[in-house]
Amino acid sequence: MSSDKNNVSRRDFLKTTGIAAGTLVGGGLIGGLVGYNIHGKGTSTLEHGGHGTTNEATGSPKAKMFFRNERDFSILSNATERIFPEDDLGPGAIGLDVPYFIDHQLAGNYGSNSKEYMQGPFDVGAPTQGYQSRLTRAEIFRQGIQTMEDEAQKRYKKSFNDLDGKQMDEILTAFQKGDIEMVGVTSAFFFTLLRAATLEGAYSDPMYGGNRNMDGWRMKGFPGHQMAYITQIEDTKFQKIEPNPLGNH
Template structure:
């Protein structure tokens, strides 16, 4: 393990990302804790196949009807937002279900976005440029993640060690994997953004289980009012509330 000065710790990431207050992670900023610009030690050397959902959740799959595909996405999100001593990771937060449900809806079909030709490979500063929908990109991305795992390590992605998964995801981030109609770097940015959105979204969208991601940032969620504390000069640690709890 390297010194703390040479790492972007999860604590530092949570403090500076601004995700819970509405800021969006930009394309040039390393998303989550995975990438060739940062080294964050894993809290476990177990194979990611051990990172199964620990509790039975009242959530159903709407897009990834194939469990193998769902597990690939689940394990990829866990590497981007891993569990550690500060709190749960993507799997425990329900992020894979959030992504699955979003891909089954307008997010996945790009319903409200202009999707007509001409199509060109956009610059890093440009937004969505692909002729493919997000659903199609994620489907292809899952296939490519599995193919890279088989090529590099002769095993399925979900059976790899954490460091091996990181190697593959970093290759996607650095645009070293060929994809059709989209770059692997763009797929990685979509996956990273969806992972963070699922971690910090209101639990009504099937992510952020038990509002634990909000608790890590001491974000209060959706309070009816702050009139009882607005005059206080001290920081207020408030138990978060979900939209689902407001009647």
């Protein structure tokens, strides 16, 4: 990341993109994203020929399963960090392993849309009509990442990974507005997928590869998955509870 990664606060970004107002668009993304790896499938680095480490406390496998090109994975990482930047509230997307979360989901049912209806017609639908593209999410992400690189080369004669934060934001904003041409999908829809997946990775249970060390939950004061609240329920004071992941049950 560039040295000015903190020049846009997470609170300001959420406000300007509408997320703070509860307008996260996804059409069932929670089920699609967390469905993969729910039974531990796809988390072994040996299955994919990767060489990584696993944080046993959080269940986050540090190995890429979808992106084979380090440049592309870095573009994804930098883009998610601009969407969910590190600030005084806590770590950003990279610190929360969000890029690994997205990578692992793209390698599974979420990326292949294997549990969704994917037949025509492929008309441009209204926002309320959900997924309309003939492309899978894996294909959209591959094209979107390459298009981000192409746009950086076109505008600045540099790789997206070599841009400063302001330049990255300019390109991401152009995607959000739908100003960048893509094939079979709008750049606005790609940005919607990217933003939604970034937030899912920041706040999902760590067993799915993101929310490293449950820091996403800690920033929200979310207790995770507690067996019971019998010792706290009668107390009228706010209870600060150490979060608990699914893997501890």
